[in-house]
Amino acid sequence: MKTWRRLAIPYLIWGSFMLLLPMLLIVFYSVIQPGNDVATFRFSLSSYVRFFTDRDFLLILWRSLKIAIETTVLCLLIGYPVAYWISRCSQKTQNLMVLIITLPMWINMLVRTYAWIGILSEGGPLSIVLGWFGFHNVDLLYTEAAVLIGMVYNFLPYMILQIHSSLTKMDPSLIEAASDLGASPFQTFWRVVFPLSIPGVISGITLVFLPAISAFFIPKLLGGGGWFLIGNVIENQFITVGEWNFGSAISVIMAMVMMLLMTLVRKADRKASKEEKA
Amino acid sequence: MENEKTLIQFRNIQKSFDDQIILKGINLDINQNEFVTLLGPSGCGKTTLLRILGGFLSQDGGEVYIDGKEISSLPPYKRELNTVFQKYALFPNMNVYENIAFGLRIKKVSNDIIEQKVMRMLRLIGLEGYEKREITQLSGGQQQRVAIARALVNEPDVLLLDEPLGALDLKLRKEMQYELKRIQQEVGITFIFVTHDQEEALTMSDKIVVMKEGEIQQVGTPVEIYNEPVNAYVARFIGESNILPGIMVDDELVRFDEQDFKCVDKGFKKDQPVDIVIRPEDIDIVPAGKGKLNGTVESVLFKGMLYEVIVETVPGTHVTVNMHITSETANQKDDGHIHISGNSFYLDVDDMEGIQDKDLIARADAQAWNDETDEQLSIESVETNLEKKIGTYEITFTTVGGLSITKTIQVIDQQTVRDEKRNEGVSAFNFFKSKDEIQESVALDTDLKTWANAQGWRLNNEDQGIPLDVTYDFDPETITEGVYPVTFWTKGREFKIHTTDYVKEGSRVGLAFGPEDIHVMEKEGYTS
Numbered sequence: 058m059k060t061w062r063r064l065a066i067p068y069l070i071w072g073s074f075m076l077l078l079p080m081l082l083i084v085f086y087s088v089i090q091p092g093n094d095v096a097t098f099r100f101s102l103s104s105y106v107r108f109f110t111d112r113d114f115l116l117i118l119w120r121s122l123k124i125a126i127e128t129t130v131l132c133l134l135i136g137y138p139v140a141y142w143i144s145r146c147s148q149k150t151q152n153l154m155v156l157i158i159t160l161p162m163w164i165n166m167l168v169r170t171y172a173w174i175g176i177l178s179e180g181g182p183l184s185i186v187l188g189w190f191g192f193h194n195v196d197l198l199y200t201e202a203a204v205l206i207g208m209v210y211n212f213l214p215y216m217i218l219q220i221h222s223s224l225t226k227m228d229p230s231l232i233e234a235a236s237d238l239g240a241s242p243f244q245t246f247w248r249v250v251f252p253l254s255i256p257g258v259i260s261g262i263t264l265v266f267l268p269a270i271s272a273f274f275i276p277k278l279l280g281g282g283g284w285f286l287i288g289n290v291i292e293n294q295f296i297t298v299g300e301w302n303f304g305s306a307i308s309v310i311m312a313m314v315m316m317l318l319m320t321l322v323r324k325a326d327r328k329a330s331k332e333e334k335a
Numbered sequence: 336m337e338n339e340k341t342l343i344q345f346r347n348i349q350k351s352f353d354d355q356i357i358l359k360g361i362n363l364d365i366n367q368n369e370f371v372t373l374l375g376p377s378g379c380g381k382t383t384l385l386r387i388l389g390g391f392l393s394q395d396g397g398e399v400y401i402d403g404k405e406i407s408s409l410p411p412y413k414r415e416l417n418t419v420f421q422k423y424a425l426f427p428n429m430n431v432y433e434n435i436a437f438g439l440r441i442k443k444v445s446n447d448i449i450e451q452k453v454m455r456m457l458r459l460i461g462l463e464g465y466e467k468r469e470i471t472q473l474s475g476g477q478q479q480r481v482a483i484a485r486a487l488v489n490e491p492d493v494l495l496l497d498e499p500l501g502a503l504d505l506k507l508r509k510e511m512q513y514e515l516k517r518i519q520q521e522v523g524i525t526f527i528f529v530t531h532d533q534e535e536a537l538t539m540s541d542k543i544v545v546m547k548e549g550e551i552q553q554v555g556t557p558v559e560i561y562n563e564p565v566n567a568y569v570a571r572f573i574g575e576s577n578i579l580p581g582i583m584v585d586d587e588l589v590r591f592d593e594q595d596f597k598c599v600d601k602g603f604k605k606d607q608p609v610d611i612v613i614r615p616e617d618i619d620i621v622p623a624g625k626g627k628l629n630g631t632v633e634s635v636l637f638k639g640m641l642y643e644v645i646v647e648t649v650p651g652t653h654v655t656v657n658m659h660i661t662s663e664t665a666n667q668k669d670d671g672h673i674h675i676s677g678n679s680f681y682l683d684v685d686d687m688e689g690i691q692d693k694d695l696i697a698r699a700d701a702q703a704w705n706d707e708t709d710e711q712l713s714i715e716s717v718e719t720n721l722e723k724k725i726g727t728y729e730i731t732f733t734t735v736g737g738l739s740i741t742k743t744i745q746v747i748d749q750q751t752v753r754d755e756k757r758n759e760g761v762s763a764f765n766f767f768k769s770k771d772e773i774q775e776s777v778a779l780d781t782d783l784k785t786w787a788n789a790q791g792w793r794l795n796n797e798d799q800g801i802p803l804d805v806t807y808d809f810d811p812e813t814i815t816e817g818v819y820p821v822t823f824w825t826k827g828r829e830f831k832i833h834t835t836d837y838v839k840e841g842s843r844v845g846l847a848f849g850p851e852d853i854h855v856m857e858k859e860g861y862t863s
Contacts (some may be wrong), residue, residue, distance in 0.1 A: 234424035236411040238438035
């Protein structure tokens with residue numbers, strides 16, 4: 058057993074090298090300022106100071122957080138009922154539904170987002186449908202709503218699949234037992250099914266929130282120039298402006314914010330399940 | 336039972352899944368405060384019946400009444416009964432206390448009353464001090480008890496238990512049997528218990544319902560079911576027994592194995608075919624000639640408390656054939672590393688219809704191999720002048736490489752041994768083998784049957800085989816060339832006897848039993 062374990066060492070070294078080095082480089086870049094030539098540099102926290110003293114950047118950070126949270130909440134509200142409904146279907150239907158939900162993922166995300174430009178623009182399918190209900194000349198493209206729709210559309214499958222898998226893992230006799238003990242279907246759901254699906258909800262939230270907060274091409278394509286999010290700022294710093302140090306600092310700040318939020322979510326979950334027991 | 340009030344009534348309950356009929360019209364009454372066991376093998380419909388009562392399945396036809404009210408349309412949460420599930424189904428997100436309190440919380444019982452009731456339940460099941468434990472920290476037996484407490488705390492009229500002891504080990508299962516019986520007597524409600532374990536049923540029940548293939552076979556107390564099984568199926572399922580076919584000659588007179596015996600059963604038609612049960616513990620072993628039957632002791636097994644003795648009273652059908660042990664060179668040839676082997680064999684003139692090369696290869700046990708690579712080679716061609724006429728013929732087997740061996744086939748008119756009374760036929764052929772083949776056999780009894788093509792069957796139905804036993808009088812390790820008799824035989828009438836006295840294997844003994852020990856039952860599927 059021990060000799061076998063030793064075989065993993067090269068992978069471990071390779072893995073940590075590939076994973077850690079880029080991250081360490083980013084942290085390193087974030088705390089330096091370039092000198093007069095390539096080989097000289099000096100330590101400085103000025104990138105961080107610049108971010109936190111600029112009202113525009115803080116506004117963009119706030120806007121990104123807001124839209125990521127909205128995306129996550131919407132995905133949860135739409136995803137949970139869908140996942141629940143799928144989990145109650147026959148095995149055959151379930152397989153089919155899961156296939157349908159994963160199907161869009163076979164196509165490049167960028168291409169699918171481009172398709173939404175057509176759907177959302179004035180005169181597109183959505184505005185025609187809305188026109189039937191009396192809402193004429195609706196142009197959603199390049200609005201906050203468009204960005205939100207694009208985000209929910211792209212990240213919803215992750216939420217559904219996570220919740221669905223936690224629901225199907227549940228022993229169906231637990232539902233029978235709750236019903237046997239007098240719980241109506243509604244009570245059974247809130248007292249047994251939902252609490253047991255929370256691990257799926259948490260991983261669903263994680264899988265939606267993290268890519269949503271750092272998304273950059275969805276806001277770029279569907280928000281036009283008007284909906285700059287933090288992902289776009291980072292992209293700009295690296296690609297257009299070429300200020301790698303400032304871009305790195307924003308990335309580190311973002312990583313900190315995400316870590317903080319995920320810790321809060323997990324703490325809330327633990328607290329909730331403890332209250333359940335008490 | 337002091338209270339004989341009927342609580343639950345099943346009326347003509349039918350159920351099928353995907354065209355498979357599970358319940359064929361069940362009618363059953365269950366009284367208040369009874370411990371009723373639904374007993375049967377898996378697939379007999381016992382769990383289905385329980386789930387229909389619990390409300391988890393709906394029947395295709397028939398009615399279920401509790402206290403005179405038809406409940407088929409009520410969902411499970413509106414039924415005044417609780418279930419202990421096969422795998423307990425405890426809620427993993429709650430501790431022991433919350434699991435037990437679940438039903439009371441749903442009913443919005445106040446917290447102090449919940450506390451009182453849960454604590455009383457914990458005392459009843461012997462798990463005081465466990466209320467804060469997580470479910471995953473409990474052993475199987477403890478989870479079982481929590482499941483029972485969670486159901487009982489709701490004070491149901493009926494507790495349904497679906498094979499609740501199935502997942503426990505033997506010792507724990509015995510303990511829980513007493514525990515369940517004690518709890519049932521203490522709380523005084525109806526328990527409906529589903530199991531496939533006859534011992535569990537006998538230990539705990541007031542009433543046993545024996546089921547088979549969606550039908551009730553017998554309903555009765557454990558003593559009634561054990562002593563007076565209605566048919567061979569029930570007798571075989573409950574306890575060990577000797578079951579033999581017989582004929583009811585007259586009231587209180589039954590005939591089996593060509594002898595008449597006094598019994599206590601009556602009400603059968605004259606000469607009606609019946610099944611007879613004699614329990615192993617009801618037979619006494621006495622000196623030969625002193626009992627009602629005589630026989631030879633076939634085997635004696637020590638079973639702890641007693642000996643299980645098998646006595647054969649009527650011998651079975653025997654056929655003896657000759658086994659010719661030939662020299663190695665006679666049945667094998669080689670060509671360097673390539674070997675071929677085969678044996679001469681006998682063939683029944685009646686069996687030659689449609690015989691093919693592969694059958695001849697099998698009968699001769701013809702094989703070819705390469706001793707260097709240890710590779711089996713195929714027999715490329717079979718040539719023979721075989722005709723459908725009694726006589727001696729030649730057969731030649733050849734490998735791909737051209738190596739061949741020639742053996743003889745004796746076509747004979749084989750006489751089978753027929754026993755019309757026992758409805759048995761047995762046949763076997765003489766055969767040829769080399770010493771090596773005997774010594775290399777890993778399952779000699781089975782190989783002997785194959786080599787001799789030994790078969791037993793019912794005379795009235797050739798497709799119904801009878802298993803054969805084999806005896807021989809040689810030592811396979813030291814066997815030499817020559818002729819050896821091998822006997823194939825069917826089992827005769829055997830009786831299983833439980834006794835505390837030791838008897839010697841092979842000795843002649845008498846068997847004694849009284850008229851009350853003979854239980855006469857209607858034949859299964861017999862309609863009078």
